[in-house]
Amino acid sequence: MTSTTERPPKRRRDRAAREREILEAAERIFGERGYQGTSMDDVAAQVGVSKPLIYQYYGSKDGLFLACLARLRGHLLDTVADAVMAAPNAEDALYAGFLAWFRFLDEHPQAWSVLVDEGMLSAGPAAEATDEVRAAFIELIATMVRMNLPAGRPVDDDEVQIVAQSISGATERLAIWRTRTPAPPSPEKVARTLQDLLWQGLHTIKSS
Amino acid sequence: MTSTTERPPKRRRDRAAREREILEAAERIFGERGYQGTSMDDVAAQVGVSKPLIYQYYGSKDGLFLACLARLRGHLLDTVADAVMAAPNAEDALYAGFLAWFRFLDEHPQAWSVLVDEGMLSAGPAAEATDEVRAAFIELIATMVRMNLPAGRPVDDDEVQIVAQSISGATERLAIWRTRTPAPPSPEKVARTLQDLLWQGLHTIKSS
DNA sequence: CTGTAGAACTTACTCGTAGTAAGTTACTCG
DNA sequence: CGAGTAACTTACTACGAGTAAGTTCTACAG
Secondary structure, three states: OOOOOOOOOOOOOOHHHHHHHHHHHHHHHHHHHOOOOOOHHHHHHHHOOOHHHHHHHHOOHHHHHHHHHHHHHHHHHHHHHHHHHHOOOHHHHHHHHHHHHHHHHHHOHHHHHHHHHHHHHOOOOHHHHHHHHHHHHHHHHHHHHHHOOOOOOOOOHHHHHHHHHHHHHHHHHHHHHHHHOOOOOOHHHHHHHHHHHHHHHHHHOOOO | OOOOOOOOOOOOOOHHHHHHHHHHHHHHHHHHHOOOOOOHHHHHHHHOOOHHHHHHHHOOHHHHHHHHHHHHHHHHHHHHHHHHHHOOOHHHHHHHHHHHHHHHHHHOHHHHHHHHHHHHHOOOOHHHHHHHHHHHHHHHHHHHHHHOOOOOOOOOHHHHHHHHHHHHHHHHHHHHHHHHOOOOOOHHHHHHHHHHHHHHHHHHOOOO
8 A cells, every 4th residue: 555545436336326326417417418418428427437337227318318307307296286285275276386386497497407308309219208297297287277167067178188288388488488588577476477367267168 | 293393313403492402301301200310311312412412501400400490480470470460359369370370280290290399409509590480479479469458558568478478388288289199179179278268367467 | 264146337349420521523604 | 615613422520329248346155
């Protein structure tokens, strides 16, 4: 031991720990540079590990990206769902859901970059996984829509779907718009306006 | 007779004609295979020309894709704008606009594939061009929204923007949803439901 | 303190595709 | 005809996704 230098950095770790480490780096880099702008070599270098190891753990670039996406989406979905469930009635639930959505995205900008990039995956098997995550949101919205209608009455499912898809699309576009606008309106303002826009119309859904 | 024009062997053409030829092939191939799934060599082979020629005319893959995108979007925008302008009042204009949108996309499925793929361009300078095209739609919607409000009264521009972005997002997501659903509701049904959902709420925009 | 099984990890590639440098062919007009 | 120029090509480089095959480290049985 003639050398006085320390050698702690390059230690082996068990699989679970490495996977977590890779995922965190990937989330950060994808968030900064986007899907296209990130190479697997970048991620590998950042973690201090070689590329094939990442392939062994995540299978492909899409696989790694999807792992990030699923985690972030899950987190976002939980936040919104909690806000919705805590509301005393349908009207408040709608507003609370919108507010939680926009607030979360304000507080996790890098997360949002990853989520927005999902459009990147419009081709390939990754698209299916992406759609599954989105479907959970649509389902939450559809549930809220039904909450708002006279209980026990049969409902036109097509109309519920149309409304739920509309709301999902509106909130996504608003989120993108807010990140690209210099001084965007506050989450409260946006949630309020959206609530005003939609609330009346939600009663027009017909029975099937 | 696969084509109305004859292609004897392999003649030189002037730039404008070649550009059109390349653009048509690119539109078709992008529409079939998506952005990622299309290589410049594919397009070149299809046209019967070498790759550098396409680079000379369109600069990059993004440039070629954007040229397709701009043309298709322009066409779509014209169709919707015509329908809106032909309507006798704001309420009809809203419905007519939605209807024209969904009908156009039903009738030009390959065009829509290209438009959906624009998410692909979220990175790079191409994103700006994409946003410009979308901004024209937002402007059209904002104009409609204003049409619907008491004339001459000052209006909260933030709220108009929020509403316009929402409508844009809703229609885009509905269009995507319809292409991925086995037996989607008719354009009339979707336009009607969306109209019902939004019409009441459009009166809630406040003065500034 | 071995020796050995298997997990963690690496080197050194292939392959496909965006993009380019430099040259060649055909058309046009004096 | 013979220049000048626009249309076009061959033959590359660069880079990033994904892989085959091997090399250490570590836990644990004897």
